[in-house]
Amino acid sequence: MNLVSISNSDYGRVRLVGGSAPDEGRVEIFYNNEWVTICDDYWQREEAEVICRQLGYIDVDEFYDRAHFGEGYGPILGQMSCDGNEAYWQQCLYIGWGTTGCSHSEDVGVRCLSETSLPNGGIAGVVIFVAFVAVFIGVVFYIHANHPRRTEEELVIGNHTLL
Template identity: 45%
Template sequence: LRLANGPSRCQGRVEILYNGSWGTVCDDDWDIVDANVVCRQLGCGHAIAMPAPMTFGQGSGPIFLDNVDCKGQEAALSECWSHGWGVHNCYHYEDVAVVCNGDGRIRLVSGADACQGRVEIFYQGSWGTVCDDDWGLSDASVVCKQVGCGQALEYKSNAYFGYGTGHILLDNVNCEGSEPILSACYSLGWGIHNCGHHEDAGVICMGLDTSTITSFTTSTAMDYEEMLTATAT
């Protein structure tokens, strides 16, 4: 799953991968419950808006899902009820889009490339770090998978990539390794810790997995930012 043509990986046109091809989702019966499943699957918190179709442009290729009806607890959009893969009565001007608040998304900071660095996680409008108490390879594996960087090669502790700033948001993280996002792993809870930034956790991943990278179009992002500005004024 990905959000395409948005200004960040947590907003854009919904596209889903099936049998090796990316396709779109029709807006028939689409609602905030469905959008929340998308945001959670991508590690982007919860949905804060469902922009009108065409906000992020029309998709191309197949329309894979129609009349999606999620209950809200599904781990992936493909688990929700629909008419079935490729069964629809739609056109691409009906492609759905989502804007998520971004809680739970991950970035790697101060590394040699985008696939290594200090682990930082987004929560309630701010980026914070993760404490290295109980930090291990299974936790690093979930991080690498979430950011589209393949397998974890090493986990790092003791602020290996330098001290972070701001809040320490997670401590005693204990992933099994199968979780889709780091915030789905056990921890003490948001903001609960007994750490200092000298304990900031880090990872080194194998490298970019191009199949999971969200497409991005600068002109579309600029148009969307202008739309938000106009709405605000």
């Protein structure tokens, strides 16, 4: 087996296709002016983490094999192997394009985590009730009445506008 490592940033954009939300789908990579898929041989959490990170998500929620989000078409990237710390898939090892013995029934997919990340590992979220907006940071809740005199600043945490 002859593995190569490529770090050229001129190619390799990533997208997710076929999911029910923007943070999930079949993984496709733009290469040689076309979108191609990744074979599920060696596909594990580490590879999915790199894909989600490259797309700007904070982590991977689930990773899928066997064309969970449907089959793609065109060339297939073979046997991608990552440590999980890489910033881009191009920094991982892989066999090559179209020479893998894989079919599109083995296309990989991911569901990435898309929560907003806060300092110290906190998570920000908003829960909207009929008359109240509850903003939670970690385990501390802040309740704002849904009142016409509410100022916009009350619903901003850091650089994140919550409503």
